[in-house]
Amino acid sequence: MSNKESHWVKTKNHMFVTLVIWFFFSIVIFMFGESINNASFLGYPLAYYMSAQGSLAAFVILIFWFANKQEKIDDEHGYGGEREDS
Numbered sequence: 594m595s596n597k598e599s600h601w602v603k604t605k606n607h608m609f610v611t612l613v614i615w616f617f618f619s620i621v622i623f624m625f626g627e628s629i630n631n632a633s634f635l636g637y638p639l640a641y642y643m644s645a646q647g648s649l650a651a652f653v654i655l656i657f658w659f660a661n662k663q664e665k666i667d668d669e670h671g672y673g674g675e676r677e678d679s
Contacts, residue, residue, distance in 0.1 A: 600670035
């Protein structure tokens with residue numbers, strides 16, 4: 594397998610994992626909102642907390658994780674950009 598094909602396979606797999614995590618935090622959690630409202634976090638029902646704070650935090654973490662992991666994949670296959678260190 595060539596370097597380009599190997600890079601593309603790793604990038605596709607990384608994208609698939611990211612989309613699964615995104616789907617979980619944007620759809621699956623809210624599908625079970627009624628059943629998780631029995632639990633509470635900081636005095637709020639868990640479904641409310643997950644929709645108000647938890648999902649937003651998960652998306653921000655997901656963005657940084659995705660970018661860092663993709664940068665490592667790019668560097669591993671020689672597609673990383675040149676960096677200027679001061």
